[in-house]
Amino acid sequence: MGDQPHRRRFLECMGWAGTGLLWTASGGIASSITLDSALAAPHGGAKSAVKPFSFLQVSDSHIGFEKPANPDARATFREAVEKIKALPTKPDFILHTGDISQLSKDQEFDDADQILKEAGLTVFHVPGEHDMLDEGNGAAYLARYGKGSLGDGWYSFDHNGVHFVALVNVKALKAGGMGSLGQPQLEWLQKDLAGRSSSTPIVVFTHIPLWTIYADWGWGTDDSAQAMTLLKRFGSVTVLNGHIHQVIQKVEGNVAFHTARSTAFPQPAPGQGPAPGPLKVPAGELRNALGVRTVSLIRGGEPLAVVDASLAS
Incomplete structure (x- = not known):
């Protein structure tokens, strides 16, 4: 990709909005190429510590949900996996x-x-508040997915020159309350990032947004500013989360925030209604609400081209 214009941020090349998100990384930044080229063509150009690769994000599968907003969350999760396999x-x-x-x-x-x-x-997990409802306050989640993690399930790993950080902000979450990282996790994060070059691309993934989208519904993390301070020196930071079941994006300095839709059911837009929760759409339109999103990087200096297509299409 050495002969193509580069952008400063680490961005998505393509995503399934509602069935998962597919991301590509090359040198910590995205290049202006089409989706087909990004997935099929070999990547060339200048040598970098970051080797091109892609990964997927899925969120809020809510397996076991069987209410009018989606009578069978297992079925729509299977559809997401079929998209991935294809x-x-x-x-x-x-x-x-x-x-x-x-x-x-x-x-x-x-x-x-x-x-x-x-x-x-391979699948890497972080818990949502619905994964912490057992009598052990998350013990069942940790027993299954927490091997090698610290505290309430936080951890980090490196892949092809990109540093991934899994944060937990749902422990002991109160109804309608904001997420919280807590001092022990913030101290661990500081140590985890301390020895890393500021040129290292960072991907943070967690459940509740790390920026306040709508405080009245608890759509934010009360101590996220402390985490953002620790991430400020890095040139490329991407933060991925779920929880709100809809796509909202924000860029603030070096940090790009991306929320993901659920594979189970939509939720109302921030403040649109008395409270968050499963949003029942008209009969036959659930898969339209979940949808499929393709995000392509266009040659030249044009903005990202975003095309949404429903699961029903």
Whole structure:
């Protein structure tokens, strides 16, 4: 990609809005190429510590949810996995940004694992508040997904020159309350980032947004500013989350924030209604509400081209 214009931020090349998000990284920045080229063509250009790759984000599968907004969340999650399996080039791994289950039941976790296993990819998890409802306040989640993690399930890993940080902001979450990272996790984050070059691309993934979208509904994290201060020195930071079941994006300095839709049901836009929760759409339109999104990088200095297509199409 050495002969193509580069952009400063680490951005998505293509995504399934509602069925997952596919991201590509090259040198910590995105290049102006089409989706087909990004997935199929070999990447050349100048040598970099970051090797091109792609990964997927899925979120809020809510396995076990069986209410009017979606009578069968398992079925729509299977559709998401079928989309993943059909990709012409296999991504390196999947990030699941929480609310795997509806009620933290073993059978729900089992079903989610069996469905996602069909994708044939390694999966990295963070918990949502629905994964912390067992009597052990998250013990079931940690027993299944927390191997090698610290505290309430936070951890980090490196892949092809990109540093990934999994943060937990749903522990002991009060109804309608803001997310919280807590001092022990923030101290760990400071140590985790301390020895890394400021040129290292960082991807943070968590459940509740790390910026305040709508405080009245608890759509934010009360101590996120402390985390953002620690990330300020890095030239490329991408923050991925779920929780709000809709796509909202924000760029602030060096940080690009991206929320993801659920694979189970939509929620109302911030402040549109008395409270958040499953949003029932007219009969036959659920898959339109979940949708498929393609984001392509266009040659030259044009903005990202965003094309949304529903699961029903």
